[in-house]
Amino acid sequence: MSLPEPLPALEIVELARIDGSDETLAITPRWFPMDRLAASIRCMGVVTPLHLQPAPAGKLRIAMGFRRYRAAREYGFRKVPALVWTRASDLQLFDCALAEKVTGPLHDLERARALVKLRAQFGVEEESLIDRYLPLLNAPPSRHRLRVLLRLGRLDEALQRAVHRSLDPETAFRLAAWRVAERELFLGLLKRYEPGRNRQRELFGLLDDLRSSERRRGSGGLDRVWQASGASEADEDAGTVRPLRFRRILDCLHRLRRPRLSRHQDRYRRLKGGLKIPPQIRLQVPPYFEGDQLSVSFSCRNQAEFRHLVGRLEEMGGRAELGRIFELL
Amino acid sequence: MVAYTPDKIYVERGVADSWITRNVLRRLPATPVEWLEDSRTLLSASRRAGPSLAAAKRSLVLARHKGRFFKDCPAGRSRGERNVCCNYFVVNYASNCHMECSYCYLQTHLNFPHLVVYANYPDLLQELEARFESHPSTPFRVGTGELADSLALDSLTRYSVPLVEFFSRYGNAILEFKTKSDCVENLMGLDHGGRTVVSWSINPRAVQESDEHRTASIERRLRAAERCVAEGYRVGFHLDPMIHYPGWQGDYEDLVDEIFRRLPSRSVAWISLGSLRLSAGLKAFMRSRFPRSGLPLGELVPVPDGKLRYFWPIRVRMYRSAVEWVRARSPRTPVYLCMERPGVWSKVFAQAPPDEKRLGRSLAVTAAR
Numbered sequence: 001m002s003l004p005e006p007l008p009a010l011e012i013v014e015l016a017r018i019d020g021s022d023e024t025l026a027i028t029p030r031w032f033p034m035d036r037l038a039a040s041i042r043c044m045g046v047v048t049p050l051h052l053q054p055a056p057a058g059k060l061r062i063a064m065g066f067r068r069y070r071a072a073r074e075y076g077f078r079k080v081p082a083l084v085w086t087r088a089s090d091l092q093l094f095d096c097a098l099a100e101k102v103t104g105p106l107h108d109l110e111r112a113r114a115l116v117k118l119r120a121q122f123g124v125e126e127e128s129l130i131d132r133y134l135p136l137l138n139a140p141p142s143r144h145r146l147r148v149l150l151r152l153g154r155l156d157e158a159l160q161r162a163v164h165r166s167l168d169p170e171t172a173f174r175l176a177a178w179r180v181a182e183r184e185l186f187l188g189l190l191k192r193y194e195p196g197r198n199r200q201r202e203l204f205g206l207l208d209d210l211r212s213s214e215r216r217r218g219s220g221g222l223d224r225v226w227q228a229s230g231a232s233e234a235d236e237d238a239g240t241v242r243p244l245r246f247r248r249i250l251d252c253l254h255r256l257r258r259p260r261l262s263r264h265q266d267r268y269r270r271l272k273g274g275l276k277i278p279p280q281i282r283l284q285v286p287p288y289f290e291g292d293q294l295s296v297s298f299s300c301r302n303q304a305e306f307r308h309l310v311g312r313l314e315e316m317g318g319r320a321e322l323g324r325i326f327e328l329l
Numbered sequence: 330m331v332a333y334t335p336d337k338i339y340v341e342r343g344v345a346d347s348w349i350t351r352n353v354l355r356r357l358p359a360t361p362v363e364w365l366e367d368s369r370t371l372l373s374a375s376r377r378a379g380p381s382l383a384a385a386k387r388s389l390v391l392a393r394h395k396g397r398f399f400k401d402c403p404a405g406r407s408r409g410e411r412n413v414c415c416n417y418f419v420v421n422y423a424s425n426c427h428m429e430c431s432y433c434y435l436q437t438h439l440n441f442p443h444l445v446v447y448a449n450y451p452d453l454l455q456e457l458e459a460r461f462e463s464h465p466s467t468p469f470r471v472g473t474g475e476l477a478d479s480l481a482l483d484s485l486t487r488y489s490v491p492l493v494e495f496f497s498r499y500g501n502a503i504l505e506f507k508t509k510s511d512c513v514e515n516l517m518g519l520d521h522g523g524r525t526v527v528s529w530s531i532n533p534r535a536v537q538e539s540d541e542h543r544t545a546s547i548e549r550r551l552r553a554a555e556r557c558v559a560e561g562y563r564v565g566f567h568l569d570p571m572i573h574y575p576g577w578q579g580d581y582e583d584l585v586d587e588i589f590r591r592l593p594s595r596s597v598a599w600i601s602l603g604s605l606r607l608s609a610g611l612k613a614f615m616r617s618r619f620p621r622s623g624l625p626l627g628e629l630v631p632v633p634d635g636k637l638r639y640f641w642p643i644r645v646r647m648y649r650s651a652v653e654w655v656r657a658r659s660p661r662t663p664v665y666l667c668m669e670r671p672g673v674w675s676k677v678f679a680q681a682p683p684d685e686k687r688l689g690r691s692l693a694v695t696a697a698r
């Protein structure tokens with residue numbers, strides 16, 4: 001990654017000469033937060049020079065330092081230090097920008113954007129992306145990894161922003177196939193309830209399956225699922241705290257997705273309620289009723305309590321509800 | 330079945346002279362061949378290059394099997410509650426399959442995406458011989474369809490021929506070919522001695538058309554079964570994976586009916602039942618590879634063996650119905666469940682699951698009758 005010219009002399013350049021709209025060589029998406037950098041520039045000014053290239057009409061374009069440029073403008077600086085490269089090609093400058101970038105923490109979205117540009121703008125072959133650029137970007141040199149990053153880099157901005165917030169990339173890829181309104185519904189839920197990755201996947205899995213079933217039946221899409229399941233109502237229930245609302249949404253969707261299982265669970269709850277089990281006794285069915293053993297455990301503080309609980313267990317043993325619970329397994 | 334014609338054949342030098350290799354090369358004279366010292370180099374290359382599954386299956390690899398061919402069927406070994414095992418054994422003469430069933434577990438199970446045939450079949454036979462002779466009173470049921478379809482490549486390899494002839498010499502062993510193809514040509518005229526069962530995994534036509542891509546149509550499978558029966562083979566059917574969809578009852582009953590209308594019940598060695606099972610990874614893979622398939626949208630729940638399956642009352646209902654349909658047409662045909670826990674067996678057959686050794690033995694004995 002050598003440049004065909006010696007390091008240019010440091011210059012002080014008028015910001016007005018720089019065309020900041022030309023993002024050909026930008027690696028970091030424009031919308032990435034830059035609070036820390038902005039704060040530092042606000043009090044110190046730009047101390048690390050921008051790297052620039054001559055552009056038509058006497059203007060200069062940025063090769064490195066897009067964020068420094070934006071922060072300088074925002075805080076009203078008129079001039080910045082810069083190195084102006086006159087002979088280096090775009091690809092050579094881009095390589096240098098990458099080499100500089102990887103000295104700090106790099107987000108997958110930046111890796112992805114760099115690879116998409118290398119492939120689409122500079123025509124770099126996939127083999128070279130794997131062998132040369134993935135290691136440079138601190139990523140394992142495999143075609144699978146390359147494909148994932150290229151997919152990530154080709155997502156639209158809304159989805160990339162969601163990935164940057166917390167969206168699981170695999171979910172984002174599948175979300176890309178949804179209609180815009182459907183996506184917005186899902187992304188809105190993530191914003192409102194901020195679920196962790198596992199809950200996110202659970203929510204997406206349910207919605208995606210239900211949406212596909214609807215579409216196969218030709219009876220609409222996510223909107224119908226959202227209404228018919230009761231999730232919409234749960235979402236609008238302002239009287240319930242957010243975590244509970246989210247649980248109710250998941251529950252509504254589960255009921256629609258697995259109606260037989262839900263009926264089974266309801267029956268179990270009813271029967272268990274009918275047994276009037278004291279809190280010291282715990283009755284547990286295997287997950288999804290898949291297994292033929294009911295687990296019963298109890299805890300007590302003394303012999304009298306022990307005898308009392310054994311008596312209750314014996315009494316439970318004769319109840320019809322218990323027999324019916326066994327039938328659910 | 331859509332016939333398999335690879336774009337390229339890789340041959341390990343160690344099996345250059347194998348009869349299987351010669352068969353393949355003779356049948357595909359125009360296909361480019363690359364000679365390899367060791368097919369494992371291909372494995373590491375494919376890991377790095379990550380070719381798509383469909384692309385990788387376009388190459389056929391003829392290799393030497395380095396480990397043991399003969400294994401216990403892994404179905405009984407499961408996480409959580411153990412599934413009932415029917416004492417089945419498998420020999421992996423090949424791995425991977427050129428057909429494209431949406432639900433095929435090989436898609437995420439194999440770490441080598443190419444289609445491989447292990448051409449050192451004399452080693453396979455030697456291993457079997459040692460096993461059968463050292464346990465002369467143990468009845469063995471041995472299948473070749475665990476990691477590949479048993480017959481889909483047979484028109485290229487002729488692998489079935491030495492296997493059928495070998496098993497005909499052993500009174501304590503039954504060979505089962507399990508297939509979704511109609512490639513039975515090589516079985517005609519062989520002296521099988523009643524020791525080979527040819528069986529078909531079978532589903533209603535609607536499922537075959539939507540989810541068993543490139544496989545032989547149900548009509549062709551049944552015609553192939555008729556040809557085998559005419560040659561004195563016993564045949565088997567695996568209603569596996571049974572799929573739960575609107576109208577499943579009518580379609581499966583028609584299928585069972587058709588089997589017993591077209592084939593004499595005494596020629597049916599067994600019928601096994603199993604239902605759709607997917608790992609979470611396979612479900613995601615299916616959703617992206619076969620986005621039009623409705624199979625992952627069934628009422629599946631995670632079960633202790635780590636798979637997603639239909640919620641048990643659905644499975645029990647499907648199995649019970651199938652058992653009734655079979656019993657109504659052929660009361661003596663053995664029916665068993667594949668990869669199911671004892672609790673489900675009890676519900677389906679209204680009795681405790683059979684002793685596993687006896688189950689395997691009785692299937693082997695009825696097959697040989």
Ligand code: SF4
Nearest residue numbers: 426428429430433509
């Ligand atoms: S025929 Fe069997 S091995 Fe082949 S793709 Fe279908 S399920 Fe898999």
